[in-house]
Amino acid sequence: MAPGPAGLAPVLQRGSQHADKVVALTFDADMTADEGPRAAAGEHFDNPELIALLRSLRVPATVFMTGRWAEEYPAQARSIGTDPLFEIANHSYSHYAFTSPCYGLPTVETDAIRGEVERAFGAIRKTGARNVVPYFRFPGGCYDEASLRALAPEKVTAVQWDVVSGDAFATDADAVAQQVLDGVKPGSLVVMHCTRSAAPVTDEAVRQVVPELRKRGYRFVKVSELMSG
Numbered sequence: 001m002a003p004g005p006a007g008l009a010p011v012l013q014r015g016s017q018h019a020d021k022v023v024a025l026t027f028d029a030d031m032t033a034d035e036g037p038r039a040a041a042g043e044h045f046d047n048p049e050l051i052a053l054l055r056s057l058r059v060p061a062t063v064f065m066t067g068r069w070a071e072e073y074p075a076q077a078r079s080i081g082t083d084p085l086f087e088i089a090n091h092s093y094s095h096y097a098f099t100s101p102c103y104g105l106p107t108v109e110t111d112a113i114r115g116e117v118e119r120a121f122g123a124i125r126k127t128g129a130r131n132v133v134p135y136f137r138f139p140g141g142c143y144d145e146a147s148l149r150a151l152a153p154e155k156v157t158a159v160q161w162d163v164v165s166g167d168a169f170a171t172d173a174d175a176v177a178q179q180v181l182d183g184v185k186p187g188s189l190v191v192m193h194c195t196r197s198a199a200p201v202t203d204e205a206v207r208q209v210v211p212e213l214r215k216r217g218y219r220f221v222k223v224s225e226l227m228s229g
Contacts, residue, residue, distance in 0.1 A: 007149055015187030020219070021186050022218065026061065026064060026159070026193075029046070029063055029194045030070055030194075032068065032094055032106075033094035033095070036068075046194070047202065050194055051194070054085070059085075063088050064159070066094070067094075067120035081130055083131070089133050089137065090124070092120055092157065097140055098147040099113065103142070114150060116156070135156060138160075164179070165205065166195055167192050173205045177204075180205065184213060187229075
């Protein structure tokens with residue numbers, strides 16, 4: 001996408017309102033910079049079962065990955081980022097907020113934003129991932145004009161969503177699936193998560209969502225295809 005007005009990074013919330021019956025499922029691979037001890041103690045911030053499910057269902061998807069997640073799970077990042085079914089986008093290095101308040105997340109200073117983005121891309125590419133796209137998702141989806149201006153020199157498109165799955169910390173897969181099915185329209189962008197500890201029922205919800213949307217005539221696409229359509 002072209003730069004936004006007044007030197008701000010462009011923001012994509014959904015595809016064209018005139019889009020065909022396509023929908024982009026996106027998955028945030030969240031891990032904050034200070035969660036290393038929790039991972040060392042056995043907490044799982046990954047979800048390989050979900051990725052395996054997407055592969056078995058042949059569902060293309062965009063994974064918004066933090067640099068810290070890529071460092072913790074380099075083999076998985078490389079596997080995702082070398083599979084043509086998927087593409088990896090930037091979700092910052094630390095998963096700290098770019099503006100405050102934002103769900104209690106620590107806040108990154110505005111002059112550190114570019115470093116967060118560059119460090120994340122570096123960590124992701126270091127794993128050997130190749131399918132890396134110039135898109136960025138703000139931690140928590142929180143941003144303001146100052147963060148968009150700071151992001152602009154990185155020449156990335158900020159990707160939000162129009163359908164909130166509600167999978168974060170959910171325990172009812174049926175409710176998550178229904179929320180997605182109720183919200184999807186042609187060109188929709190759905191936000192979900194690829195972290196077992198914080199989103200334990202996402203794979204169960206996806207197992208319901210995919211066949212139902214296909215029955216309704218929808219086709220799944222990556223964000224790059226949604227933007228070019």
